[in-house]
Amino acid sequence: MTVTSHKETHSFQTEVSQLLHLMIHALYSNKEIFLRELISNAADACDKLRFEALSDDALMEGQAELAIDIQFDPEAKTLSITDNGIGMNREEVLANIGTIARSGTREFLTKLTGDQKKDAHLIGQFGVGFYSGFIVADKVTLTTRRAGMGAEHGVRWTSDGSGEFEIETLERSQRGTQVVLHLKKDAEEFLDEWRLRQIITRYSDHISLPIRMPKRDDKGEEMGEWETVNRASALWTRSKSDISDEEYHEFYKHVAHDFENPLAWTHHRVEGRQEYTSLLYIPRRAPFDLWDRERRQGIKLYVQRVFIMEETEQLMPTYLRFVRGVIDSADLPLNISREILQSNRLIDGMRSGSVKKILGLLADMAKNQPEQYAEFWEAFGRVLKEGPAEDHANQEQIAQLLRFASTHSGEAKQDVSLEDYVARMSKDQDCIYYITADSHAAASNSPHLEVFRKRGIEVLLLSDRVDEWLVAHLTEFQGKKLKSVAKGDLDLGKLDSEDEKKAQQEAEEQAKDLLPRLKNALEQQVEDVRFSHRLTDSPACIVLSEHDMALYMQQLLKQAGQDVPRTRPVLEVNPAHQLIQRMQAESDEQRFQDWASLLLDQAILAEGGQLEDPAGFVRRMNTLMMAA
Numbered sequence: 059m060t061v062t063s064h065k066e067t068h069s070f071q072t073e074v075s076q077l078l079h080l081m082i083h084a085l086y087s088n089k090e091i092f093l094r095e096l097i098s099n100a101a102d103a104c105d106k107l108r109f110e111a112l113s114d115d116a117l118m119e120g121q122a123e124l125a126i127d128i129q130f131d132p133e134a135k136t137l138s139i140t141d142n143g144i145g146m147n148r149e150e151v152l153a154n155i156g157t158i159a160r161s162g163t164r165e166f167l168t169k170l171t172g173d174q175k176k177d178a179h180l181i182g183q184f185g186v187g188f189y190s191g192f193i194v195a196d197k198v199t200l201t202t203r204r205a206g207m208g209a210e211h212g213v214r215w216t217s218d219g220s221g222e223f224e225i226e227t228l229e230r231s232q233r234g235t236q237v238v239l240h241l242k243k244d245a246e247e248f249l250d251e252w253r254l255r256q257i258i259t260r261y262s263d264h265i266s267l268p269i270r271m272p273k274r275d276d277k278g279e280e281m282g283e284w285e286t287v288n289r290a291s292a293l294w295t296r297s298k299s300d301i302s303d304e305e306y307h308e309f310y311k312h313v314a315h316d317f318e319n320p321l322a323w324t325h326h327r328v329e330g331r332q333e334y335t336s337l338l339y340i341p342r343r344a345p346f347d348l349w350d351r352e353r354r355q356g357i358k359l360y361v362q363r364v365f366i367m368e369e370t371e372q373l374m375p376t377y378l379r380f381v382r383g384v385i386d387s388a389d390l391p392l393n394i395s396r397e398i399l400q401s402n403r404l405i406d407g408m409r410s411g412s413v414k415k416i417l418g419l420l421a422d423m424a425k426n427q428p429e430q431y432a433e434f435w436e437a438f439g440r441v442l443k444e445g446p447a448e449d450h451a452n453q454e455q456i457a458q459l460l461r462f463a464s465t466h467s468g469e470a471k472q473d474v475s476l477e478d479y480v481a482r483m484s485k486d487q488d489c490i491y492y493i494t495a496d497s498h499a500a501a502s503n504s505p506h507l508e509v510f511r512k513r514g515i516e517v518l519l520l521s522d523r524v525d526e527w528l529v530a531h532l533t534e535f536q537g538k539k540l541k542s543v544a545k546g547d548l549d550l551g552k553l554d555s556e557d558e559k560k561a562q563q564e565a566e567e568q569a570k571d572l573l574p575r576l577k578n579a580l581e582q583q584v585e586d587v588r589f590s591h592r593l594t595d596s597p598a599c600i601v602l603s604e605h606d607m608a609l610y611m612q613q614l615l616k617q618a619g620q621d622v623p624r625t626r627p628v629l630e631v632n633p634a635h636q637l638i639q640r641m642q643a644e645s646d647e648q649r650f651q652d653w654a655s656l657l658l659d660q661a662i663l664a665e666g667g668q669l670e671d672p673a674g675f676v677r678r679m680n681t682l683m684m685a686a
């Protein structure tokens with residue numbers, strides 16, 4: 059069949075152009091990583107072919123030996139990376155190369171500062187893959203053919219990286235992909251056999267496929283034979299004592315598409331009822347799309363060293379979605395389908411075993427390397443906080459890993475564990491107290507803390523969005539109830555001294571006529587008005603019932619367009635406060651009504667809630683100021 063070349067010129071998606079520009083500058087001093095990235099892609103393509111060929115042997119086209127070949131031409135100043143993997147058809151090239159389909163990319167790019175050092179870190183969160191070729195090349199040609207398709211379906215993609223690319227159809231007998239880099243002047247160091255071997259051993263030794271280079275004679279001429287340069291055995295299959303930290307690091311960068319070393323890892327071989335090996339890593343930094351529920355997952359499933367799929371959903375719970383690595387099963391059938399994955403005893407076993415390993419790794423880090431744990435918490439703490447709701451079986455273990463800000467230091471840094479808190483509790487205290495708010499400042503300045511401060515009782519200050527969700531599911535720790543200081547009745551029980559109880563009773567007695575008047579004035583807005591035991595400096599505060607959602611959360615949900623049932627709060631007033639005492643003396647009922655409304659409104663504002671009638675609030679405030 060003749061080939062119609064069908065040549066077209068396309069523009070890069072804006073995001074790609076931005077990314078290329080950034081990457082070329084940010085990674086200039088670490089140029090050599092382009093080879094790792096392209097070899098990684100080639101290895102992935104071979105893995106995919108091996109998997110697809112399990113159900114369709116014809117895809118191998120009679121050539122089942124998979125390899126990645128690296129070749130350079132000093133005269134033409136080109137370097138090529140060739141694989142005989144799955145390859146791509148025209149649509150796939152258009153969808154994958156020159157386009158970035160990952161959602162959140164645009165938002166990610168707006169975070170760039172223009173400061174190359176800072177941006178270099180950001181690019182690490184993103185992963186540059188194929189585009190890294192442009193760090194060293196001023197022209198890149200990718201020629202490919204999808205396995206199983208006729209030779210006439212070859213595709214060539216060419217670009218100089220300046221905003222456009224050309225794509226054409228051509229004849230290609232060889233399946234798989236070849237990337238040819240036309241090296242820039244300052245990248246000619248990569249036209250050197252030893253330099254290339256050194257990079258391959260450094261970055262790609264652990265890849266299970268052979269990476270080959272042509273054998274050369276004494277004069278440096280190619281001899282027409284290939285020589286495998288890497289060790290070509292899957293890293294996780296080797297014994298732990300035989301693997302250096304550096305090799306673990308490099309393998310991580312390959313599986314996770316990361317530029318930085320991992321924070322920690324756990325490598326295990328499980329034997330017995332079920333046999334598998336897991337090598338799981340905790341990254342150092344959160345990827346830019348950690349909060350994107352649609353994002354790619356990070357655990358690669360292998361069966362007897364054959365890559366099956368990348369699917370953490372079944373292998374890792376969502377609250378551990380930051381974990382990267384591989385799990386290689388000896389028992390699963392090679393032709394396992396996604397459907398089987400969803401309800402498989404062996405998968406469940408590997409999942410719960412792996413979760414235990416990760417939680418164990420974190421517990422060990424928390425105990426023995428607190429600084430490293432703090433780094434972990436900073437990056438992934440908010441994700442781990444989803445754990446108690448998602449994973450009841452491991453709730454206690456996850457709870458031990460949680461860290462919070464607290465009134466103990468007053469700092470925003472989350473470094474107090476529930477164990478620390480319990481150890482500091484006095485013998486008369488039987489609850490773990492916390493407050494939730496939409497910022498650390500709002501939590502730590504809340505009037506609800508007044509009495510706790512006065513009595514020296516520690517309160518956890520929770521201001522991450524996930525915190526309300528967390529405390530709805532984590533209700534106890536070591537037999538101690540977690541209790542919100544802003545919800546329900548407050549009974550400090552034995553923590554109140556007799557003198558304090560007496561003073562409170564006296565103040566209440568003096569102000570007792572006020573309650574019915576306030577209730578009457580605010581009858582439409584509040585559930586009840588009562589005397590407070592929580593306040594020392596503030597005149598009033600809002601109290602929700604035990605199961606109500608905090609006001610700021612109600613606000614957030616409303617903004618997100620959700621229906622939130624209207625809850626009427628309780629207004630608590632401080633009978634010892636001067637303002638309350640003055641109100642009692644107010645005989646003008648209209649003025650009393652205004653005072654009461656102001657009291658309620660400011661208590662709502664202090665709680666991060668929104669006023670139903672802000673204009674009324676301002677009017678009353680102005681009247682009051684004029685009168686002052």
Ligand SMILES: Nc1ncnc2c1ncn2[C@@H]1O[C@H](COP(=O)(O)OP(=O)(O)OP(=O)(O)O)[C@@H](O)[C@H]1O
Pocket residue numbers: 099100103141143144145146154155184185186187188189234235315
């Ligand atoms: N050698 C190859 N053979 C087949 N497909 C390839 C090859 N190189 C790239 N691709 C396809 O192009 C896609 C994009 O590659 P690219 O390197 O830009 O990103 P990635 O590897 O998916 O992820 P990352 O950006 O994290 O490296 C790949 O997901 C793959 O589908």
